[in-house]
Amino acid sequence: MHLLRSPGGLLVLGGLLLGLAACDGSTVAGPDGGEDSAPVSMAFSDGTASTSATSSGTASTRKAVSGQRTLIDPDGNQLRLDRVEMVVREIELNRADGDENCAPEDRLGADEDECAEVKSGPVLVSLPLDGDAPAVVVDTTLPTGRWEEVEFDVHKPEPESSTPDVLEGTDFPAEASIRVQGRYTPADGSARDFTYTSDLNAEREIEFEPPLEVTADNTNNVTFSVHVDAWFRRADSTLVNPTQVTDGGSFEELVEENIESSIEGFEDDDRDGRDDEEEENEEDEEEDENEIEIETALENVGPDSDAAGEVEFEKDANETKFKIEVEDLTTGTYDVVMADTTRGELDVTGDEGEAEVEFRRPSEEGHPPLNFDPRGRRVEVQQGGTPYLETVVPTDENEDGEDNEVEIEVDLNNTGPDSDAAGEVEFEKEADKAAFTVEVGDLTTGTYDVVMADTTRGELDVRGDDGEAEIEFRRPSEEGHPPLDFNPRGQRVAVQRNGTPYLEETMPTTGDQDE
Numbered sequence: 001m002h003l004l005r006s007p008g009g010l011l012v013l014g015g016l017l018l019g020l021a022a023c024d025g026s027t028v029a030g031p032d033g034g035e036d037s038a039p040v041s042m043a044f045s046d047g048t049a050s051t052s053a054t055s056s057g058t059a060s061t062r063k064a065v066s067g068q069r070t071l072i073d074p075d076g077n078q079l080r081l082d083r084v085e086m087v088v089r090e091i092e093l094n095r096a097d098g099d100e101n102c103a104p105e106d107r108l109g110a111d112e113d114e115c116a117e118v119k120s121g122p123v124l125v126s127l128p129l130d131g132d133a134p135a136v137v138v139d140t141t142l143p144t145g146r147w148e149e150v151e152f153d154v155h156k157p158e159p160e161s162s163t164p165d166v167l168e169g170t171d172f173p174a175e176a177s178i179r180v181q182g183r184y185t186p187a188d189g190s191a192r193d194f195t196y197t198s199d200l201n202a203e204r205e206i207e208f209e210p211p212l213e214v215t216a217d218n219t220n221n222v223t224f225s226v227h228v229d230a231w232f233r234r235a236d237s238t239l240v241n242p243t244q245v246t247d248g249g250s251f252e253e254l255v256e257e258n259i260e261s262s263i264e265g266f267e268d269d270d271r272d273g274r275d276d277e278e279e280e281n282e283e284d285e286e287e288d289e290n291e292i293e294i295e296t297a298l299e300n301v302g303p304d305s306d307a308a309g310e311v312e313f314e315k316d317a318n319e320t321k322f323k324i325e326v327e328d329l330t331t332g333t334y335d336v337v338m339a340d341t342t343r344g345e346l347d348v349t350g351d352e353g354e355a356e357v358e359f360r361r362p363s364e365e366g367h368p369p370l371n372f373d374p375r376g377r378r379v380e381v382q383q384g385g386t387p388y389l390e391t392v393v394p395t396d397e398n399e400d401g402e403d404n405e406v407e408i409e410v411d412l413n414n415t416g417p418d419s420d421a422a423g424e425v426e427f428e429k430e431a432d433k434a435a436f437t438v439e440v441g442d443l444t445t446g447t448y449d450v451v452m453a454d455t456t457r458g459e460l461d462v463r464g465d466d467g468e469a470e471i472e473f474r475r476p477s478e479e480g481h482p483p484l485d486f487n488p489r490g491q492r493v494a495v496q497r498n499g500t501p502y503l504e505e506t507m508p509t510t511g512d513q514d515e
Helices: 112-116 252-260 276-288
Strands: 001-006 011-013 016-018 037-045 060-063 068-071 078-095 117-122 123-126 135-143 143-156 178-185 192-198 200-213 220-226 263-266 292-297 310-314 318-328 330-336 341-348 355-361 379-382 386-392 405-411 422-429 434-441 446-452 453-460 469-475 492-497 502-508 512-514
Touching: 068 200, 192 252, 200 220, 200 252, 200 263, 310 386, 318 341, 318 379, 341 355, 434 453, 434 492, 453 469
Parallel strands: 037 220
Antiparallel strands: 001 011, 011 016, 016 135, 037 135, 060 068, 068 078, 078 117, 078 123, 078 143, 078 178, 143 200, 178 192, 220 263, 292 310, 310 318, 318 355, 330 341, 330 379, 379 386, 405 422, 405 512, 422 434, 434 469, 446 453, 446 492, 492 502
16 A cells, blocks of 8 residues: 655545654544544553453552553562553554445545555554553544454564654664663662663454444544553563563563563443443443352461451442451551452451451442452452462352362364364362363474463473473462463463464353252
8 A cells, every 4th residue: 555644744545544643642633534434543551451450470560650660570579661662563454344335436546455454554652551541642534334353563663664754753763663661670689770672573463353333423442452561571470670681582582472462452432441342241241140249268378377368249239349358367468469450458457367358339438449350360468479368259159169060171273373283171170179271282392372361371382293282270279280360261262372373262151060
């Protein structure tokens, strides 16, 4: 597609005018697209608004000041992100198959391919790091119709291109596609400022399910959620020192794979940084549910052998409560951490070592707001990053019932890159333990990520002529096995390498059950 720069800083793409963001985050509004087009904005968020889990593993995240973000891992290492920038060479939206709105004969000089896709870019994106509303980087008008896919391309600027120089007036390095600036403080050392740059070329294809409906009556917004918390992390959630991420070094491939897998896109018409479809499903689930009461004990994980506790989730038509109670815990202040995000505190005092915190919805004075769903997520009572009590909250009141056993097995679908590869996943649960196993065979030698609902949970190290490997997550945690601190049922599981899935399937929510 031929690109021309028009007066006023607008970019002409095959007859469609796009407004590109300035480097300070401001935008240039596109022109009126007429009766057959509608306004669409594209924005970026740091990933904290779109999901409850801000990072993988047992770690915590906190805001510093506006525009900064501080990560702390279980070993006490700290990573402060001051600035995260990337060059987006192109954002391409593709029409859904059979969309009758595509009529190339109505557009001067257009052919069927141009009618079926719309491109924008390049643009220099500075990610918001404070978890607030997504920052709009591109405003455009998009022809009405159904759009099923967006292709997202991170790439260093191309000097020979006729597109506008997106780096003009900035200090962004011309040979890089990504720059991260901040400070790393090891648990046993001194703080050190760093600047990480990469010339990574990364492409992501993100499908809209259902397709994005663009009509002249509605304003559409697409948000790209970039989970920066996962960029400098190993599989066990410990932080990588960015100063040690060098060309050809041991951490270069890890960080680049983390960056590639950290981007997702979704329709976000209310511009709150969350997937509209997920929000609608949550609302429907809440409307359909009757009264619920879930209770489960907290497991003692060692530092204080006398400590005990329990969690309780109660929901009815008018209010919802989530309570954590502890006893026989050493005096002090403890964090209540839900899915790696600190949600509240327990101030343990007195000889009996008791304390409790109760989250409520609607909000009520004296109680922290219940603005998250604890079901199916790990909750921990920890101090200084060390867990003392923990459990995974059941998803329903019968899940941990006496003699309730569940077994789910499903084959993984081969997606094409390795036509011989095969695999299966298995979820087994009894009253007091659970296991989730991913097993592959006839897969090309190498290291593959096990990704559950777009979050990397572990690795498969495929070796030998049979191309076999296996990983088993367990709850309670057990040496030699990663912890099962997530609920796989109803989630998409993928075996992927460098962001490309080789095997994938969505886990059923039920299987053979003996209650």
